[in-house]
Amino acid sequence: MELKIYQVDAFTDHVFGGNPAAVVPLTTWLDNDTLQKIALENNLSETAFYIIDGERVLIRWFTPSIEVDLCGHATLATAHVLFEHEGFEGDNISFFSDRSGKLSVSKKGDGSLELDFPTDQLEKVDMTPTFTAPFQPVPVEAYKGKSDVILIFENERIIRTLHYDLHKISLIKARGVIVTAKGDEVDFVSRFFGPMVGVPEDPVTGSAHTSLTPLWAEKLNKEKLNALQVSHRGGVLECELKGDRVFISGKAITYLIGNIFL
Known part of the structure; x- marks a missing residue:
């Protein structure tokens, strides 16, 4: 069996x-x-992995160790592949995931792609030693979403220079841990750690912004937000909260096209 494979850099130009x-x-x-x-x-x-099923595209996402409920950057990458390489006609792709329901990606006039994802439901929780032990300095607020823990820190500089212990992060019961703070030149910055699912630090995490967008929209009292994920590679995201949906925009570029032989 021979399969085509693409590698795409998402949330970048x-x-x-x-x-x-x-x-x-x-x-x-x-x-x-x-x-x-x-x-x-x-x-x-x-x-x-995706399958075209009539007017919709079925999609699933895997880390090196598990299948996950939702992945933004890989959905953006899949849309890029469909639009640029697989002959998909039209400006909107309707995706469906058994784990996350209906999703869509649309072309925008500036060359970016816009994800339409469900908003995460957040609950503020008490700061516990499990949340503070992995980090120096320590976070000041904690929230839990469907899949992730969100920890808020005092400023952007701390997020960029944060000292952390991946083993202690892996003891937190969540898909991943999002660390975030108000940005200096953007609305908010973040990083994402997921050693519990085989991803020590994710460069840019679209799904995390289904949690971060409603959180910072409430804190900053605005629905449209600019975001940076300040990992080593980094990524730029434009986010908008519309009711129970989050719209996340970014660009993508093809790095590699090849074949898998099974």
Whole structure:
């Protein structure tokens, strides 16, 4: 069996920036073990697999160790592949995930792509030693969403220079830990750590912004926000809160096209 594979840098306009994702088109689902082995072999934070099913596109996302409920940058990468390489006609792609329901990606006039994702539901929780132990300095507020823990710090400088212990982060019961603060020149900055799902630090995490957008929209009293994920590679995201949906925009660029031989 031979499969096509793309590698796309998402939330950036240049290669070696943003967050790399693998995208594998399928005509029928392979068994879960094979999908997981492909993701492990790729050794990227996410590999997306998709099947065109009539007017919608079925999509699944795998880290090197598990299948996850939602991934923004790999969905953006998949849309880029469909628009730029796989002959998809039109300006809007309707995705469907068994784990996250209806999603969509649309072309924007500036060349970026806009994700339409469900808003995360957040709950403010008490600061516990489990949340403070991995970090120096320590966070000042804590929230829990559906999948992740969100920790707020005093300023952007702390996020950029944060000292952390990945083993202690892995003891937090969540898909990942988002650290965030108000930005100096943008509305907010963040980083994402997911050692519990095989991703020590994710360069740019679209799904995390389904949590960050409603959080900072309330704190800053605005619905449109500019965001930076300040990992080593970094990424730029434009976010907008509309009721129970979050719109997240960014660009993507193809790095690699190849073949998988099974």
